[in-house]
Amino acid sequence: MSVDKATVAKIASLARISMDDAALERMVPELNGILQWVEQLAEVDVAGVEPMAAVIPNTLRLRDDVTDADPLTGGGRQGDVLANAPAAEHGFFGVPKVIE
Amino acid sequence: MTDLTQLGVKDIRDGVRSGAFTAREVAEGFNAAVAEAAVLNAFIVTTPDHALAAADKVDAARAAGAELGAMAGVPIGMKDLFATNGVQTTAASHILEGFTPRYESTVSQKLWDAGAGMLGKLNLDQFAMGSSNETSYFGNVTSPWKKAGSNAAMSPGGSSGGSSTAVAARIAPAATGTDTGGSIRQPAAFTGICGIKPTYGRCSRWGIVAFASSLDQAGPMARSVEDCAIMLGAMAGFDPKDATSLQMDVPDWEAALNADLRGKKVGIPREYRMEGTDQAILDSWEQGKAWLRDAGAEIVDVSLPHTKYALPAYYIVAPAEASSNLARYDGVRYGLRDLPDGSGLQDMYAATRAAGFGDEVKRRILIGTYVLSAGFYDAYYTQAQKVRALVARDFERAFQECDVILAPTTPTASFPLGSMNEDPLTMYLNDVFAVPASLAGLPAMSVPAMLNEHGLPLGLQLVGRPFDEQGVLNAGLAIQQRAGFTAKPEKWW
Numbered sequence A: 001m002s003v004d005k006a007t008v009a010k011i012a013s014l015a016r017i018s019m020d021d022a023a024l025e026r027m028v029p030e031l032n033g034i035l036q037w038v039e040q041l042a043e044v045d046v047a048g049v050e051p052m053a054a055v056i057p058n059t060l061r062l063r064d065d066v067t068d069a070d071p072l073t074g075g076g077r078q079g080d081v082l083a084n085a086p087a088a089e090h091g092f093f094g095v096p097k098v099i100e
Numbered sequence B: 001m002t003d004l005t006q007l008g009v010k011d012i013r014d015g016v017r018s019g020a021f022t023a024r025e026v027a028e029g030f031n032a033a034v035a036e037a038a039v040l041n042a043f044i045v046t047t048p049d050h051a052l053a054a055a056d057k058v059d060a061a062r063a064a065g066a067e068l069g070a071m072a073g074v075p076i077g078m079k080d081l082f083a084t085n086g087v088q089t090t091a092a093s094h095i096l097e098g099f100t101p102r103y104e105s106t107v108s109q110k111l112w113d114a115g116a117g118m119l120g121k122l123n124l125d126q127f128a129m130g131s132s133n134e135t136s137y138f139g140n141v142t143s144p145w146k147k148a149g150s151n152a153a154m155s156p157g158g159s160s161g162g163s164s165t166a167v168a169a170r171i172a173p174a175a176t177g178t179d180t181g182g183s184i185r186q187p188a189a190f191t192g193i194c195g196i197k198p199t200y201g202r203c204s205r206w207g208i209v210a211f212a213s214s215l216d217q218a219g220p221m222a223r224s225v226e227d228c229a230i231m232l233g234a235m236a237g238f239d240p241k242d243a244t245s246l247q248m249d250v251p252d253w254e255a256a257l258n259a260d261l262r263g264k265k266v267g268i269p270r271e272y273r274m275e276g277t278d279q280a281i282l283d284s285w286e287q288g289k290a291w292l293r294d295a296g297a298e299i300v301d302v303s304l305p306h307t308k309y310a311l312p313a314y315y316i317v318a319p320a321e322a323s324s325n326l327a328r329y330d331g332v333r334y335g336l337r338d339l340p341d342g343s344g345l346q347d348m349y350a351a352t353r354a355a356g357f358g359d360e361v362k363r364r365i366l367i368g369t370y371v372l373s374a375g376f377y378d379a380y381y382t383q384a385q386k387v388r389a390l391v392a393r394d395f396e397r398a399f400q401e402c403d404v405i406l407a408p409t410t411p412t413a414s415f416p417l418g419s420m421n422e423d424p425l426t427m428y429l430n431d432v433f434a435v436p437a438s439l440a441g442l443p444a445m446s447v448p449a450m451l452n453e454h455g456l457p458l459g460l461q462l463v464g465r466p467f468d469e470q471g472v473l474n475a476g477l478a479i480q481q482r483a484g485f486t487a488k489p490e491k492w493w
Helices: A005-014 A021-043 A078-082 B009-018 B023-036 B048-063 B106-113 B161-168 B185-191 B225-235 B279-294 B307-328 B345-356 B359-372 B377-398 B424-431 B435-439 B469-483
Strands: B043-046 B075-079 B117-122 B174-179 B194-197 B217-222 B265-269 B298-302 B404-408 B444-451 B457-464
Touching (some): A005 A021, A005 B359, A021 B307, A021 B359, A021 B377, A021 B424, B009 B023, B023 B043, B023 B048, B023 B117, B043 B161, B048 B117, B075 B161, B106 B117, B106 B174, B106 B225, B117 B161, B161 B174, B161 B185, B161 B217, B174 B225, B185 B194, B185 B444, B185 B457, B194 B469, B225 B469, B265 B279, B279 B298, B279 B404, B279 B457, B279 B469, B307 B359, B307 B377, B307 B424, B359 B377, B377 B435, B444 B469
Parallel strands (some): B265 B404
Antiparallel strands (some): B043 B117, B174 B217, B194 B444, B404 B457, B444 B457
């Protein structure tokens, strides 16, 4: 399978990366080179093979059902959470207007 | 007095404990060495005050008769992929420039708790995507090594290229690295140092900027196997904040180091004998077998039939995970925001990400987005995860016949910066020997073997069973003792 400029534009839009015509043109052969190379995976016989889910078998743990179990992530840290925001307003993340 | 910057982790720790010198003297020595080596561009920011404060704490603890930690008095470099409280953390990307975490990654916190201090945040390939340290927004890192008879700036490998340069240039006794598809082992091999990626889950990923979460693992880079064993012991351990963290005790790897390999079998994977591998690399591999045989091991042939498919599988799985992980950079919560005049939310996302990510990062996000998109998911992603299962099964079977696997770390020695940029695929192929162990989550290490005909270091790789870091370290030690690798780059900076 190979991609054309329209497909790359579509992927870039899905990935929310703005790309001008020149950037798209440049990306098409690069992506095709990679995609053609990974195509060799199709020749591997994978009959009866389950796709890997966990590289090292591990059990999922449950934490104690209490609020603030981990003080770092348990809440009450609004100032820290907003400290690196490009536009923090009134204790919230500020974004451009989304409702007309 | 000896030049303290020539010492490694163990010698610094022991010297500080015995009182031969103070932790402050060590920190001052390395801070000065870091300042002198700015031309290597190994650090994105330096933090001499952090190193001094940690050292003073260790000296005070010693004066008070308190027990000292495993890394007490050792100033290290921290790859700029680990979140450090109050210190800019960028993943070498413009999109995170200025980001100053209000929390500390688990691994870095463990190192500070063990008495280490921080010399600075080390440069890397942007979001750890690269094998030559040429994708950083903050400029290339230059290896301290030179090809004989040439003045060309050489690649320190990647993505942990700041780490490898700093340790090889003796401006840090050790550094943290992270390895997703070879990013500890390949730069270690390029610069004549040691580096180990432990079993997936040994080191917490909490607070490490995520690239491909099913592959990312932290590990130490240092100049000896002993130093790696000590530092890995300080970095590893269960962390409830990482769902994939291994709930297992951390063995005392340093205490159990043993280079006597009698009764051990070393597997030589026949599929690693690949076209395009330098003759000097093949020679070093032969030499490695002889060294391990000399240490008492039996050398056996093993087969890893799906080796050839590991790299293409990796270049589906890793970009797929990256495209998902990097969706968080949206110009809203932290990092860069690019808001063109009159634009809305969607335009802001797209403009921010276009301005913030470098070309290689964009390439991988696009590949990842494509292979996960409707209609292509099964053909690419599911197929790659099946092949990944086969790669892991190959190792499982091989480890029924051997205890540890010996292979080259890389197919070539270091190359000049700028010489491999015409095609992204050529660069990817440099990780051909490193990626299989990553896909299988296995512990793997690179140790320096020798210099090639151009005076550049070559590394040998050891891959072990899950959780058997000890077996990897022991075989590494056997090689280290026999290789007698003492070469170091001549100081030109």
